[in-house]
Amino acid sequence: MKNFIQSGDAVTVPAPANVSSGDGVQIGSLFGVANADAVSGADVVLSTTGIYTLPKTSAQAWTVGATIHWDAENGVATTSADDGGTPATDFLLIGHAVAAAANPSAMGTVRLSI
Template identity: 75%
Template structure:
């Protein structure tokens, strides 16, 4: 096909800040998991598909299938659609919980579906 470029499960973008391998990275409305460490402004490859263990808001219990969002301010996954502030503070939808997580817990398992 003439217009095909790539499958899209791995995307190379400029790192918005210094990132470590495995970090959640938000660039505008794009979200993925860093495949390697990268300095701010340098290229980083993001996985945009798959199942990942991510840091989560500890004081939340997750059920399988719960919608999960990314809170860029805290660098954590959350079930909260926003932080209660203005529309500018809405959290980015990133996927769904695929394993139940108790309250409190530091991590949750998320299938990216963005």
């Protein structure tokens, strides 16, 4: 197919800030997990599919199949879609929990499905 570019499982974008390998990164409505460290403005490869352990809102219990959103301000995954502001600033849907996570706990397992 002459217009195919790539599968899209990983994309190269300018880092919106300094990022470390494994960090969740949101740029507008695009979310992925950084494959390597990068300084702000440098190219970074983001994986946009797969299952990852991500930092989560500690005071939440997750069940398998729970819808997971990204709180970019705090750099955590959360079951809450509402950030308390206008709908335009609500948390970005990033996927689903694929393992239970206790309250409290610092990390959760998420299948990206955006």
